[in-house]
Structures are given as structure tokens and as C-alpha cells.
Amino acid sequence: MNERIWRVALAGNPNCGKTTIFNALTGTRQHVGNYPGVTVERKCGTCRIQDLSVELVDLPGIYSLSSSSPEEKVAFRELLHGEIDMILNVIDSSNAQRNLYLTTQLAELDLPMVLVFNMIDDAEKRGLEFDFEKFSGFFGAPVITTVGFSGQGIDQLRDIIYRIAHEANPPRPVKPKYGPKTDQAIRALTEKIRELQRPETRRIPARYFAIKLLENDSEICSRPEFASLLPEAEQWRQAITTRNGLNSEVLMADYRYGVIAGACREAIHVSNDVRRQLSDSIDRVVTNRFFGVPIFLLMMYLVFMFTFVVGQYPMDWLEALFGALADGINAIWPAGQAEFFRRLLVEGIIGGVGGVLVFLPNILLLFMAIAFLEGTGYMARAAFVMDGFMHMFGLHGKSFIPMLLGFGCSVPAIMATRTIESERDRLTTIMIIPFMSCGARLPIYSLIIPAFFAVRYQALMMWIMYVIGVVVALCCALLLKSTLFRGEGEVFVMELPPYRMPTLRSILIQMWERAVMYLHKAGTLILGASVILFIINTFPEKTDFGATGEKLAAVEQSTTLPAAEKEAAIAELNGEIKAQKLEYSTAGRLGRALSVVLSPIGFDWKVSSALIGAFAAKEVFVAQLGVLFSIEDAEASADSLQMRLRQAYTPLQAFCIMLFCLLTIPCMATVAIVRRETNSWKLTFFQMGMYTVVAYGLTFIAYRIGLLLGIGTTFLS
Structure with missing residues (x-):
């Protein structure tokens, strides 16, 4: 007999700490994906509460259950079709009045609900005092107070989930009243919906669908099973408007806000010693029109310095480990036997995949720093600060959020543009996101920068690469918005959550997710590419020297x-x-053919050959260089790849390699997602052509100016 699994949905506004509660309940027993057919993230996890198996679904952060955004649509569909048994409504205690609007809509689902007043410590510091017994009475749901980052209240939350799950008739939340005429319309439509005997109403009450029809909700009104009720719903909407002077949607929202205002007036009190919030004091500086952008650039510089300084030690350990592994295999391999497989293992797999894996510490540290800044609330300020700056380049303010995601990976960043309402702004953002220096380029920088630049310049060089990507992206956006996607911008409203100290647990979970993704990529795509690259680097094999x-x-x-x-x-x-x-091999011949075009920007056949594999994944560029510069004899094998590169190229050439890799055609996964999101091969090929021209043109200018002025001809000590 299969064990009954109790399904619990976590719902709440953005920045209410919902994901922190989710992480506290599930730990590492969670998985992340996307909802079918859309790009909104889907998180599920499991936990055990005594003898009860619980599956938790972390819904997207939403302000209501309307259909005005992709997040709200998928949240409703999950609640409708996900067989949810209970709702944990997570509320930011400092902004309870705003958060409770969603509560009034969740109550209509008639599912057992717990009000989780999170970040109660922040609210108390602001001088807010709560009467939670009154709140529980007003909304017909028990109240639990939590501080997600410290785990306060999590045990009580587990206890109440367990208690409700074992109650024969758990309490249901109180439904708001909407006035005589509206309530009459709701009752009439509810009866008609019950007569349809739809399977949806077995989980969600018919009353909920009646309310949505009266609100003219696009998601519900477009469902064919309710088509026969649309004329009657329209008649009721007109009757409500005639009687009240307001349309039904506005009227019902007013009643909800009235319920919330009354509850908060009775149950929330403000003490007389409220002092100005620390968040407001900090924001006077970090969001200042003059200091905001320099502070953001300084923060990014400090992040890159942290990445290099701290990451160098584990990088050296991993490099030594893979070097010792290669030496050990060479030592125990029988001389003269199966030489091809020995070289494939040592030079192809260890030299290729191992050459990429040594940069895992840098990637983890970078994303740990970014996760910390996101958790504190600073990244929301960065988006706010950059909004006015980006309007100078014709971009929608919301474009900055996907661009920030582009520092991690272009694929989810491009998918995140679906939250941008303006089609012109969305397409412009899609076109420029791959200019943002994604995590796949980080191994290239981590290989080249320490090889050619002294420690004191390394963070600066990394910072310069990221800034170049942003500047080029904004310049291209200005050009596109002035030509191909000409049109007016839209107003950007950004919520600034209060500053908080993120939990170590949440940061470690994000690092773990990034490590798993990177290792999966190294064990699949990069491994396959390394084997293919080794073969084309080996055959045809030259025998006459x-x-x-x-x-x-x-x-x-x-x-x-x-x-x-x-x-x-x-x-x-x-x-x-x-x-x-190597020159005689297939890779050498391809590289030589390509170097005819790339030699004016300082690239030899080896770099040209490595660029071919980089189209599969940018990390493969490092893997290919690792194979090309691998040395067989024991003495030379002690030289690291960075030392070999320093012997072969100048700092000017190294800078140009990084610049070209930053600006050139993105990886094939990005190309595929651009095609899917734009639904246009023309725009996809246009983007590839634009990136090729920009990368070659700017690298040519940088290389020629460097040669003319004699810059970067020696190691910068």
C-alpha cells in the first residue's frame, strides 16, 4: 500500500522570505525545474514530520491570483491541478497589510491554510506589535511567527502541519463578503458552475470560479468549459457596475482591502519609539543618483577580488591533483601498449575535463558572493540604481534583472525576459543578454588572467571584462532601440525589500545547485567535446618528421x-x-584555415582551433587549449597550462583572446533558446552576425592600438 503524501504549497509575495522557509523545511531534499511550457522556476522538496510524508511546492512569488503575469498564471495552475492539501501563506511581517491581499484570494480556494508571519524580528525592530489571536480570528487560519534565517518558529510550523494533516475536518479560512449585489451574483454563478459538474470543482470550490468570472479573469474566461456562462457573467458585471458605479473587479478589490485595513487596524499597533529604519539610512547612500553606480561597480570589483584571492588556493590544489592523477596513470601504464587510449585518458579527458574542473572553486565563490548580495537585498538596489542609467540607452528598467541573471547563464536570463510586457523591449534585451559575461566564460578568465597579470591586477582585469560586456550590451541596445526596435519605453516599478542577513544555509544550497550543474556539464557536454577534440587533434597522424x-x-x-x-x-x-x-591533425588544419582570418587580431592556429569547440560550450575553449598544450615527456609536464600560455603569447594577445570570447557568438544552447524565445530564425542569425562583427571589430581595434602603442608586450608584474 502506497504511503499518503501530504502536499503543501508555499505562497507569498516576492521578497517575503518564502524560499528561506522552504529551505528550512526541506534542506537539500529538493529539486528545481521549470513549469511545463513556461520559464518560471518550479521548486519542490520533501520532508518527514514524524510519520507524515510531506511534499512542499514553492510557488513563484506573486501579489495576487490574477492572470496578469506568468508567475500568477502558473501559481494558479499549480493550485488548480496540483492536488494541494494545504497552503502555507508566508507574509512579510513588516509589510503585512500589502501581503494580506493575496491571503484574501487564497482564502477563496477553501483549502486549510496557515498564516506564516515571517521576519517577525524585523517588524518588531520597527516598533510593530501584533495581536495574532485577532488575526487568526479575522482570517480563520492559525498563525505561526518565524524568522526564516535563524530557524525560529520552524518546529512550530512542522507541528501545525502535522496537526492539520491529522484532523478529520481542519478549519477553513474565512471568505470575504463583497456587498449584497456582488454576493448575489457569486451565488448565482456558483450554482451554474456546480451544475456543469466539472472535475476542477472537486478540489477548488465553484465559488472561486464564479468570482474569477465576475472579475473577468482572462485565464478562467478563456477556458472552454466556462464559455456557456460568459454571457450571464457579463450581465452580472454590468448590473454590479450600474448599482455601485464601479466595475466588479475594482469593487471586489476594494472590499478585500477593506477587510485587510480593518484587521490591521485592530491587530497591529505601532509603538511610540519607532526609529528610522536602517534600510532607509543605507539607501540614502547606495541608491543616491551620484554614488549609486560607482558603489555598484565597486561592489562588483570586490566580488571579483574575493573570487581570485580566495579561489587561488583550491584551484592550485585541484590542479596538483589532476597533475598527479595524470602522472600516476603514465607511471603505471604498460609501456608501448594501447598508447592511443593512454593519451586519450591523460591528454583528452584529464587534460580537457580536468582543465575545466580546476576552475570550479572560482565559480562557486563568485556565485556565493552574488547569492550573498541578493540575500541582503542589495541586488534589488542595484537594479533600481541602474534603471535611470539604462533608460539613457532606451532599455526598459525590468531588462536589468535578466541582464543580472546573464552573469550566471544566458539561457535562464533570456527565458526571464518573458516578464517584460513590451515586445520591443523584450526582444532588445534578448539580443544583448549574451554580451553579459556568463559563468561559462569564467574558466577562460581564470585561466588567462593569472597567467599574464600580477596578483594586484587580476581583480581589475576581471572587473574590466565584465564592464566591457555591460557597456557593449548597452551600446548595442541603444542602436537596436534606435533602429530595429524603435519605440517608447515603459515605467519601471521596483520593490526594495529591507536589508537582511542571508542565511548560510540558503547560500550553501545555491552553491550546491551551481556545483551540481557545473559538474553535470563537465561530465556530459564537456567530456564529449574533449573526446572529440582529442580525436581531431590526433588524426590524421603524422609519421614523417x-x-x-x-x-x-x-x-x-x-x-x-x-x-x-x-x-x-x-x-x-x-x-x-x-x-x-598537431598542425598536421584535423584541428590543426581547421585552425590554420581559420587563423588566416583571425591572425589580424593576434590569434594563431591553436587559439583559432580552440574557438571552434567554444561554440558547443565556452568552457570547451579551456579544454581544447589544455589538449593542444599538453606535453608528453615527464620534465615538461611539470609546466602548468598557464606557464605554457605565457611562453606562447603576450598579455596583449591574452586580453584580445578574452575580449573575443566575451563578445563572440554565444554557445549553441543560447542560440537555441534565442530561436525559441523570438520564434524567428532571422533574428537568431542576425544576432549571430552582430556578435561576430562586434567581436572581430573591437578585438581588431584593441590589438592594433596595443601594437601601435606598445601596450601589453610583456608580463604585467
């Missing part, structure tokens, strides 16, 4: 050369032979 081969044979047979000199000569000649093999 002319004078170099003859010289090597002579040195090996020599009995007069001193041992040290003979060993150095053999190593040098083996290196020349390896280079000839």
Missing part, C-alpha cells in the same frame, strides 16, 4: 653529449614533433 626526426634519432643515439644537455635537447625536439603532429 623530416630533419627534426633525424636530429632526434641522432641525439638519442649520441654517447658524447652530457646527460643534462642530451635530456634538454630530446625534450625540445619532442616538443617540435608534437607541434608538427
Whole structure:
């Protein structure tokens, strides 16, 4: 017999701390995906409360159950079809009056509900005092107070979930009244909906659908099963408007706000010693029109400094680990047996995948820092500060949120543009997001910057790369909004949550999710690409090395050369032979053909060859360089890839490599999502062409100016 699973939905406004409560209840027993057919994130998790198995669904942050946004649509569909047994309505205690509007709508679902007044400590610091017994009476739901980041109240929350789950007839929330005429209309439509005997009404009461029909909700009114009721619903809407002078939607909202205002007046009191909020004091500085942008740029610089300084140590450990692993395999492998498979394992897989995995600490530290800034509430301020600045470039203020996501990965960032109402602004944002320096480019920077720039310049160089991406993106947005997507911008309203200290648990969960994603990518796409790259780097295999081969044979047979000199000569000649093999291979030939076009921007055939694999995933660029610069003999293998790169290129060339990788055609996953979101191959190919022209043009200018002025010709110490 299958165990009964109690399904609990967490619902609340954005920034109410709902996800913190979700993490506290589920821990690591959760998984993340997208709702079918839409790009809104779906989080589910499980927990055990004594003998009760609970599945928790973290609904998107919403302000109401209308259909005005993708988040609200998917939240309603989850509640309608998800067989939810109970709702945890998470409320920001500091903004209870605003948060409770959603509560009045959730009450109409007639599901057992618990009001979770979260961040109660913040509210008390503001001098707010609550009578939760009155709140419970007004809304017909028990109240639990919590402080999500510290775990306060979580045990009580578990207890009440368990108690309600075992009650034969758990209490139902109180439904608002909407006035005589409206209540009459609700009763009439409710009866008609019951007569339809729809399966939806077995879980959600017919009254709820009647209210939605009276509110002219697009999601409900478009459902074919209610088509026969639309004329009657329209008649009731007209009757309500005639009687009250307001349309039914506005009237019902007014009644809800009236219920909320009355409850808050009775149950919330403000003490006389309310002092100005710390958040307001900080915001006077960080959102200042003059200081806001410099502070944001400084914060990003500090993030990159933290990434490099702290990340260097675990990077060195991982590099040493993979080096020791390669040396160990070479040492135990039987000499002369299955040489191709030995080289595939050592040079292809360890050199390729291992060369990418060494940068995992940098990626985790970067996203830990960003998660910390998001948790404190600062990133919302960054979006607010950048809004006015972005309007100078013709962008909608909401575009900054997907652009911020672009620092992680372009794919979810592009999907997040669906929250932008203006089609022109949405398409413009999609076109420029891949200019934002995504996490896949971080291994490229983490490889090249320490190789060519001293420690004191490393954070600055990383900061410069990110700033270049933002500047180029904004300039292209201005051009697109002046030509292809010309049109007026829209007003941007941004909620600024109070500053809070994020929980270590939530930050670690986000780091864990990022690590799993990166390791999955390294174990699938990058592993496959590394094997393919090794094969095209190996075949066709050159066997005749002319004078170099003859010289090597002579040195090996020599009995007069001193041992040290003979060993150095053999190593040098083996290196020349390896280079000839690589040039003769398929990758070498492709790289040479491409280098004809790329040599004016400072790229040789090896860099040109690595760029081919980068289209699959940007990290593959590092994997390909790791294969191309792998050395067989034991002495040279002690040299790291960074040392080999420093011997082959100048800092100017290194900067141009990073610049081109930043601005060139995005990875194939991004191209695919652009095609899906724009529904246009023309725009997709236009974007690829635009990125190619911008990358080549700006890299050409940077390289030629550098050569002309003699900049970057030596290591910056």
C-alpha cells in the first residue's frame, strides 16, 4: 500500500522570505525545474514530520491570483491541478497589510491554510506589535511567527502541519463578503458552475470560479468549459457596475482591502519609539543618483577580488591533483601498449575535463558572493540604481534583472525576459543578454588572467571584462532601440525589500545547485567535446618528421653529449614533433584555415582551433587549449597550462583572446533558446552576425592600438 503524501504549497509575495522557509523545511531534499511550457522556476522538496510524508511546492512569488503575469498564471495552475492539501501563506511581517491581499484570494480556494508571519524580528525592530489571536480570528487560519534565517518558529510550523494533516475536518479560512449585489451574483454563478459538474470543482470550490468570472479573469474566461456562462457573467458585471458605479473587479478589490485595513487596524499597533529604519539610512547612500553606480561597480570589483584571492588556493590544489592523477596513470601504464587510449585518458579527458574542473572553486565563490548580495537585498538596489542609467540607452528598467541573471547563464536570463510586457523591449534585451559575461566564460578568465597579470591586477582585469560586456550590451541596445526596435519605453516599478542577513544555509544550497550543474556539464557536454577534440587533434597522424626526426634519432643515439644537455635537447625536439603532429591533425588544419582570418587580431592556429569547440560550450575553449598544450615527456609536464600560455603569447594577445570570447557568438544552447524565445530564425542569425562583427571589430581595434602603442608586450608584474 502506497504511503499518503501530504502536499503543501508555499505562497507569498516576492521578497517575503518564502524560499528561506522552504529551505528550512526541506534542506537539500529538493529539486528545481521549470513549469511545463513556461520559464518560471518550479521548486519542490520533501520532508518527514514524524510519520507524515510531506511534499512542499514553492510557488513563484506573486501579489495576487490574477492572470496578469506568468508567475500568477502558473501559481494558479499549480493550485488548480496540483492536488494541494494545504497552503502555507508566508507574509512579510513588516509589510503585512500589502501581503494580506493575496491571503484574501487564497482564502477563496477553501483549502486549510496557515498564516506564516515571517521576519517577525524585523517588524518588531520597527516598533510593530501584533495581536495574532485577532488575526487568526479575522482570517480563520492559525498563525505561526518565524524568522526564516535563524530557524525560529520552524518546529512550530512542522507541528501545525502535522496537526492539520491529522484532523478529520481542519478549519477553513474565512471568505470575504463583497456587498449584497456582488454576493448575489457569486451565488448565482456558483450554482451554474456546480451544475456543469466539472472535475476542477472537486478540489477548488465553484465559488472561486464564479468570482474569477465576475472579475473577468482572462485565464478562467478563456477556458472552454466556462464559455456557456460568459454571457450571464457579463450581465452580472454590468448590473454590479450600474448599482455601485464601479466595475466588479475594482469593487471586489476594494472590499478585500477593506477587510485587510480593518484587521490591521485592530491587530497591529505601532509603538511610540519607532526609529528610522536602517534600510532607509543605507539607501540614502547606495541608491543616491551620484554614488549609486560607482558603489555598484565597486561592489562588483570586490566580488571579483574575493573570487581570485580566495579561489587561488583550491584551484592550485585541484590542479596538483589532476597533475598527479595524470602522472600516476603514465607511471603505471604498460609501456608501448594501447598508447592511443593512454593519451586519450591523460591528454583528452584529464587534460580537457580536468582543465575545466580546476576552475570550479572560482565559480562557486563568485556565485556565493552574488547569492550573498541578493540575500541582503542589495541586488534589488542595484537594479533600481541602474534603471535611470539604462533608460539613457532606451532599455526598459525590468531588462536589468535578466541582464543580472546573464552573469550566471544566458539561457535562464533570456527565458526571464518573458516578464517584460513590451515586445520591443523584450526582444532588445534578448539580443544583448549574451554580451553579459556568463559563468561559462569564467574558466577562460581564470585561466588567462593569472597567467599574464600580477596578483594586484587580476581583480581589475576581471572587473574590466565584465564592464566591457555591460557597456557593449548597452551600446548595442541603444542602436537596436534606435533602429530595429524603435519605440517608447515603459515605467519601471521596483520593490526594495529591507536589508537582511542571508542565511548560510540558503547560500550553501545555491552553491550546491551551481556545483551540481557545473559538474553535470563537465561530465556530459564537456567530456564529449574533449573526446572529440582529442580525436581531431590526433588524426590524421603524422609519421614523417623530416630533419627534426633525424636530429632526434641522432641525439638519442649520441654517447658524447652530457646527460643534462642530451635530456634538454630530446625534450625540445619532442616538443617540435608534437607541434608538427598537431598542425598536421584535423584541428590543426581547421585552425590554420581559420587563423588566416583571425591572425589580424593576434590569434594563431591553436587559439583559432580552440574557438571552434567554444561554440558547443565556452568552457570547451579551456579544454581544447589544455589538449593542444599538453606535453608528453615527464620534465615538461611539470609546466602548468598557464606557464605554457605565457611562453606562447603576450598579455596583449591574452586580453584580445578574452575580449573575443566575451563578445563572440554565444554557445549553441543560447542560440537555441534565442530561436525559441523570438520564434524567428532571422533574428537568431542576425544576432549571430552582430556578435561576430562586434567581436572581430573591437578585438581588431584593441590589438592594433596595443601594437601601435606598445601596450601589453610583456608580463604585467
